[in-house]
Amino acid sequence: MTQELRRLWSAPFPWLLILGPTALNGALALFQRRYGPERYWSFVGQFWDKLGLVAVAALVLTACLSLMDQDRSCRTEALMFTARLGRKHLFLHRLLACALVVFLFALLLSGGNLLCGLALSRGLPVPEHWAARYLGHTLLAGAGGALLALAACGLCEIFRSLPVAFILVAVVLLFSALAPELKEEPLGLYVLANGFFAKLIRGRALTGWASYSPPWGREWWFWGPWHLCLTALCVWRAIRKRKERNQW
Template identity: 25%
Template sequence: MKTECLQYFKNPYYWAVIGLGLAARAGLTYLDFRYRSPQFWELAADFWNKTGSITMGFLILLVMIRRFSYDMELRTFPIINSTAYGRLPLFWNRLIGGEVAVVAAVLLLYAGNTGISCLLGSKMGMSYDWTGFFTQATVAAFAGSAGYFALSAMICDLSKNHPVAMCLCGLPFASSYFINVDAVKPPDLFWFLRYGFFTELLRGRTIGSFPVFWSVWYAALIGLTFFFVIQKRKERKEL
C-alpha cells in the first residue's frame, strides 16, 4: 500500500492541479479583497462550493483514477495479472492509497485557502465562527471526495478505460453545478443529478433533502459498484 500511495504523491500532475487550484483561489481572493470586501470572509468560507470542489473533481478524474487503467494503457496488464500481487491486493492498495492522497489533497486545499484568506484579509475583522463554519464544510468535502474517488476508481477499474470513466463520472458531477436547488422537486431527474453523485458533499454542503435516503443511496451505489468490480474480476480471473 505504501508503494501505491507514494505513486500518487510522485505524480507531478497531482501537485500541478492542487497548485493551479490554489493559484486560482489566490486570484479570486485578491479580487474579493479589492471589490467585495464586505463579503470577504463569507466568500472565503464558500471555497468548497466552487474552486475547492472543481479542483478536487479535476484531481480525481484527470489524475488519480488513471492508476486503475494504467496497466492496460501501458500494455503491462497480462504481466501484472500473472502475479498474485497484480490481482485483488493491487486493487485494494491502489484504492486505499488513493483515499490517503484524497485526504492529503483536501487538507492541503483547506490549509491553502485558510492561509490565503488570512494573509489578504488580515486587516478585516474575521467573524468569530468563520473557522468552525469552514471546518464543517471541509468535513463534508472530505466525505464527498472520498466517496466520489471510490466510485470513480471502481468504474475506471471496470472499464479499464480512463476517458470512458472520466465521461461516465464527470457528466453527472458537472451537471450538478447547473441545477438550481430551488427548482428541483423530489424525486425528479434533476433532484437525482443534484444530490446523487457526491457533488453536493464535495461542495462542502450537507444534504438537507432526505438525508437518510441519500445515506442509503450512497452506500448502495458504492456497494453495487464494488459487487460488479468483483464479478468482472472473476470473469477476467483477476481475484
C-alpha cells in the first residue's frame, strides 16, 4: 500500500487542490474581513460547504479513479492477473490507499484554510466553541470523502470503466450538492438529495442536514448508517464481480 500512497501523493494535482481552494477562500476572506468582520469566522468555518466539497470531489474523481483504472489504461492488467494472491492484495491496498489519501487530504486542506483564516483575521477573536465545530466538520468531511472514494472505486471496478464511474458519481454528487434542503418532497427526491455523500462531506451530519447550530442533529442517526451501508454495498459488489471474473 505504501507504493500506492506514494503514487497518489507524488502527483502535483492533490497539492494544487490544496493550494488552489485555500488561496481562493483566503481572497474571499479578505473581502469578508473588510466589509463584514462580524461574520468573518462564520465564513471561514463554512469552507466545507463549497470549496472544500469541490476539492474532495475533484480528488476522488481524478486521482482515485485513475489509480483504480491504471492497470487497464497501462495495459498491464493481464500481467497482474497472473499473480493469484497479488491481484487480490493490490485491489484491497488501492481501496485503502484511496480512502486514506482522501482523509489526509481533507485534514491538510482544512489545516491550510484554518492557518489562512488566522493569518487574515488581524486580531479578530475566535468565537466560543468555533474550533470544536470546525474540527467536527473537518473530521466528518474527511470521513465522508473516504467513504465516497471507496464507493467510487467500487463502481469503477463493477463497470470496469473509468468514464462510466466518473459520470455516474459526478452527476449524483452534483445533484446532491446543488439540491436545496428538502423536507416535504417525494421520498425518492429526498433520498437522492441527501443520501449521496455531499452533505456528509459538508459536515452537515454534525448538526443535522439543515443547520450548523445544535450538536448532532437527529437526521444523522439515519444518514450515517445509510452512507456506511451504501459504501459497503459498492465494495461488496465490486469484490463479487471480481470473483465472477476469476480475478480475486
